[in-house]
Amino acid sequence: MIFRLGVKEFIRNIGLNLLIILQLAATLALSIFLTSTIEYRLAHYLPFKEELSSKGLYVLYRGFDYDHKPIDDKNKIISELEKIKEITATYTAPIIDKHSNSDDDIIYDITAYDEKIFTSFKPRLKSGKWLDKREDGDYLPAVISHNWSGIKTGDILALTGYNDKSEEVDVKVKIIGTLRDGAKVFSRNSHDAYDNYLDLYMNYNYEQELRTTLFVAVDDMEKFDLSYIISGKGFITFDDDITDEQSRSNMNKVDEYCSAYPLDEVNARSISHITYQLYLLLPIIIGVLMLVIVSTLSISAINTSKQMRNYAIYYMCGSQWSSTSLISLVNYLIVAGFSFVLSWTVIVGLSLLGMLEKTSLRFSIFPILACLVIIIIGLVTSVLTPHLIIRKTTPREIISTND
Amino acid sequence: MIKIKELVKIYNKGRANEFEALKGVSLEIADGEMVAIMGKSGAGKSTLLHVLACIDSYEGGEYYLNDVLIKDLSEKRLAQIRNENIGMVMQDFALVEDFTASENVIIPLSFAKNKVKDKKQKANAALSQVGIPDLINKDVNKLSGGQKQRVAIARAIVNEPSMILADEPTGALDSKTSDEIMDLFKSLNEDGRTVIIVTHDINIAQKCERIIEISDGLIV
Numbered sequence: 001m002i003f004r005l006g007v008k009e010f011i012r013n014i015g016l017n018l019l020i021i022l023q024l025a026a027t028l029a030l031s032i033f034l035t036s037t038i039e040y041r042l043a044h045y046l047p048f049k050e051e052l053s054s055k056g057l058y059v060l061y062r063g064f065d066y067d068h069k070p071i072d073d074k075n076k077i078i079s080e081l082e083k084i085k086e087i088t089a090t091y092t093a094p095i096i097d098k099h100s101n102s103d104d105d106i107i108y109d110i111t112a113y114d115e116k117i118f119t120s121f122k123p124r125l126k127s128g129k130w131l132d133k134r135e136d137g138d139y140l141p142a143v144i145s146h147n148w149s150g151i152k153t154g155d156i157l158a159l160t161g162y163n164d165k166s167e168e169v170d171v172k173v174k175i176i177g178t179l180r181d182g183a184k185v186f187s188r189n190s191h192d193a194y195d196n197y198l199d200l201y202m203n204y205n206y207e208q209e210l211r212t213t214l215f216v217a218v219d220d221m222e223k224f225d226l227s228y229i230i231s232g233k234g235f236i237t238f239d240d241d242i243t244d245e246q247s248r249s250n251m252n253k254v255d256e257y258c259s260a261y262p263l264d265e266v267n268a269r270s271i272s273h274i275t276y277q278l279y280l281l282l283p284i285i286i287g288v289l290m291l292v293i294v295s296t297l298s299i300s301a302i303n304t305s306k307q308m309r310n311y312a313i314y315y316m317c318g319s320q321w322s323s324t325s326l327i328s329l330v331n332y333l334i335v336a337g338f339s340f341v342l343s344w345t346v347i348v349g350l351s352l353l354g355m356l357e358k359t360s361l362r363f364s365i366f367p368i369l370a371c372l373v374i375i376i377i378g379l380v381t382s383v384l385t386p387h388l389i390i391r392k393t394t395p396r397e398i399i400s401t402n403d
Numbered sequence: 404m405i406k407i408k409e410l411v412k413i414y415n416k417g418r419a420n421e422f423e424a425l426k427g428v429s430l431e432i433a434d435g436e437m438v439a440i441m442g443k444s445g446a447g448k449s450t451l452l453h454v455l456a457c458i459d460s461y462e463g464g465e466y467y468l469n470d471v472l473i474k475d476l477s478e479k480r481l482a483q484i485r486n487e488n489i490g491m492v493m494q495d496f497a498l499v500e501d502f503t504a505s506e507n508v509i510i511p512l513s514f515a516k517n518k519v520k521d522k523k524q525k526a527n528a529a530l531s532q533v534g535i536p537d538l539i540n541k542d543v544n545k546l547s548g549g550q551k552q553r554v555a556i557a558r559a560i561v562n563e564p565s566m567i568l569a570d571e572p573t574g575a576l577d578s579k580t581s582d583e584i585m586d587l588f589k590s591l592n593e594d595g596r597t598v599i600i601v602t603h604d605i606n607i608a609q610k611c612e613r614i615i616e617i618s619d620g621l622i623v
Contacts, residue, residue: 001510001513008501008502012501310499313498313499313510314514315458316497317491317510317558318511318515318562319482319514320478320479321478395458
């Protein structure tokens with residue numbers, strides 16, 4: 001009965017409720033974007049939180065040592081270091097398409113990662129899948145950057161690389177995914193800043209890079225006997241029981257191969273940066289919460305006041321005075337349900353039309369949870385408000401007033 | 404059976420505008436009686452009716468309904484008593500205007516403690532009993548005063564309560580319709596129900612078996 005009365009109340013106040021649905025849908029949409037923004041801020045910290053909060057070094061591999069010899073062996077870098085837990089790196093190599101239709105061979109860049117890196121961070125793709133979902137086979141699986149050559153997911157390229165003896169190696173490369181233009185990737189640049197976690201990444205814009213890049217797993221390069229140099233960003237993490245002296249010694253010893261910065265300093269600046277970003281969003285978060293509370297409060301108050309006579313009639317017929325809260329709750333749940341569907345329909349629709357590509361919108365569990373939090377806050381308000389109003393009035397007073 | 408002993412009702416107790424509406428009312432009403440409670444405006448008759456209907460509480464004395472002391476009961480228990488034992492009819496009909504006649508009559512059935520099957524059937528039977536079977540699906544805001552009051556009476560009897568309480572049930576009706584409504588109350592009383600009617604109209608009161616006069620919060 002309470003549910004039916006709630007539905008009737010919703011229909012009875014349909015005009016007002018439609019306005020509330022629009023308002024709440026806008027609030028939910030705002031919370032979706034807000035959560036996505038927060039998630040976006042954290043999305044580039046969390047993948048490497050373990051490394052950043054470890055003892056160790058954030059390194060920018062140069063690709064060549066002091067003698068200008070290419071660095072292609074991680075073990076050589078850490079051979080003289082103490083208490084090493086793990087070393088991860090970025091690798092680069094050229095690879096050529098000798099069978100292209102143009103007069104000259106086409107050179108592609110290979111950027112390769114250790115498994116730890118490509119499983120931790122997955123860039124935004126236009127199509128296909130990232131390296132963590134690759135399958136073993138006779139092909140070298142690769143994700144290609146946005147390109148003007150028309151190469152797309154599913155294509156197979158017959159390319160020529162080089163082994164560590166500089167001999168040509170023919171290899172078939174299967175494109176398992178295509179990077180979205182402008183997507184953030186784990187940086188292969190060795191000359192960037194080292195301020196905080198954001199510097200681990202670079203935005204891959206084809207127009208700026210001017211060369212097509214194939215992203216591969218370094219293990220696959222070794223499997224196909226392709227050589228590479230260690231160039232770009234990475235981490236060297238130490239055991240927890242390393243002493244400060246050993247840390248400093250390690251840092252000095254790697255200088256021949258890379259620029260190195262203590263992870264704890266980078267981490268501290270990273271956390272500081274994130275905190276500041278969240279602090280900037282705080283007024284909006286507070287504003288959204290206040291909007292929800294105030295609007296739900298006022299609408300519940302208006303609805304309850306309008307329905308007081310009917311509540312008094314129900315009371316006379318055998319309901320409890322406290323049931324008014326439940327009727328208000330049912331009305332609110334219907335409003336919230338429509339608002340939720342409306343907000344997500346609009347956002348998903350705009351996303352499918354490609355209108356939200358440049359935004360930080362993310363479809364994950366967190367925006368949904370944010371919407372649920374907003375709805376629950378409104379729900380609590382919609383239950384409490386009738387309680388507060390009916391406390392001041394008795395059914396007898398309402399019945400007597402209407403006599 | 405209704406037993407009231409020295410019933411006291413005080414409004415705004417402890418405040419500057421404290422008012423003693425009932426000052427120690429005692430009376431007994433047997434099962435199946437049809438009683439009118441008469442008095443001038445402000446005498447306390449509606450207050451007495453509201454206490455009998457368990458819509459209002461009281462500060463002193465005792466009220467027994469079918470040997471159950473109505474005092475300090477839980478909201479849930481009081482709601483059950485109102486639902487099962489009492490049918491109320493008001494001067495302004497107290498109908499939900501957006502509902503049909505049938506939907507209004509179903510309200511008490513929907514709040515029953517035990518789930519009621521065939522609610523629509525029972526509601527329709529009650530509407531037939533009060534003489535308006537053809538108005539079942541009509542919106543009450545399209546009905547006349549007399550028809551509305553019949554719907555209110557149907558709602559009051561649908562749960563088959565032992566007692567009908569009516570507060571100025573003919574106050575908003577013309578004399579012909581008033582007579583029809585009073586005849587309806589009489590027939591319900593003849594079925595064995597206790598009927599208590601609050602009225603200031605002597606003509607209405609004289610149609611009842613007994614008249615209880617109340618003045619300044621006391622039985623005269």
